Amino acid sequence: MTRASEVYIQATATDPAVSAQADVSLVQERLRSKLSSLTRPALDADGAHAVRSALTGFCTGELRPHLAATDETLYAAASGAAETRLLVQALRAASAALQRQVDALSAAEDDASALAVAQQAEAVLGVHFTVERTVLLPALAALPGADLPSLVADLHTLLSGGALERPAVIDVREIPHGRRHPRIFACYARLAPGEAFTLVNNHDPRPLRREFEAAYPGAYSWDYVESGPEVWRVRIGRAAVDA
Structure with missing residues (x-):
């Protein structure tokens, strides 16, 4: 309803x-x-x-x-x-x-x-x-x-002095493909220098990594925690000092 x-x-x-x-x-x-x-x-x-x-x-x-x-x-x-x-x-x-x-x-x-x-x-x-x-x-x-x-x-x-939520884990497996990347980039932008979150996906997010390299060259970290075959977990962080 x-x-x-x-x-x-x-x-x-x-x-x-x-x-x-x-x-x-x-x-x-x-x-x-x-x-x-x-x-x-x-x-x-x-x-x-x-x-x-x-x-x-x-x-x-x-x-x-x-x-x-x-x-x-x-x-x-x-x-x-x-x-x-x-x-x-x-x-x-x-x-x-x-x-x-x-x-x-x-x-x-x-x-x-x-x-x-x-x-x-x-x-x-x-x-x-x-x-x-x-x-x-x-x-x-x-x-x-x-x-x-x-x-x-x-x-x-x-603008009112509040803070946004910064989830430690973002599981995008149930999110339609076209909606995943904007959600992930929005979460990345909320990170303070040195912070990170874990991305959970059902495939190797290599295209996403290319987009990160284009948008934030040298300013992010990318570490595989789990690499398939059914689940991929990647720890994505903001560099302690942005390049």
Whole structure:
């Protein structure tokens, strides 16, 4: 029997995936608007120092945690699928550029330099969020094995200071093939440096290892615990210090 809460019209406001996309858009707009509001008053030299301090606090206290949480949830799920792997690589490159701008803002020696960096970050952030909103989120909503509402709930958990579950064992034998890799990559992204989980599968996951090598070269460990003929167990870990 289907519960009333599970009944919805796909691709409408009642669709949980559509609601999740709208939720992320609201979070993005709040961040973008706040950064914009902080850069504009800084054009007034009398308030430049106070705004510089506010900009640094916002970027380190709100923007940086948002970028990290997005990587651990949305990017992690998308990085495990062939359809979205290159997109995630591009988004991570842009996120890294934003992180460098945050570092540059914190290290700025004067108000004018800080303002210039913040305005550059604002421009990059606008494009970055647009790509996430118009490309990544619809792709995740359509991606087999990626539950967008759950991923967005995980995003909010991290943004509120919580932590995600990190299971010690992931048994994918009962999961349809198309849904396995996104689930595994999402679990890997939750690992802290030096942590690992054991993957249980009904075949040698060599294709998965090739995907790990493409996505995380030098940053993961792969150790066979059991090698068939009916069950394969592989201990997959995040390097103690990412390459």
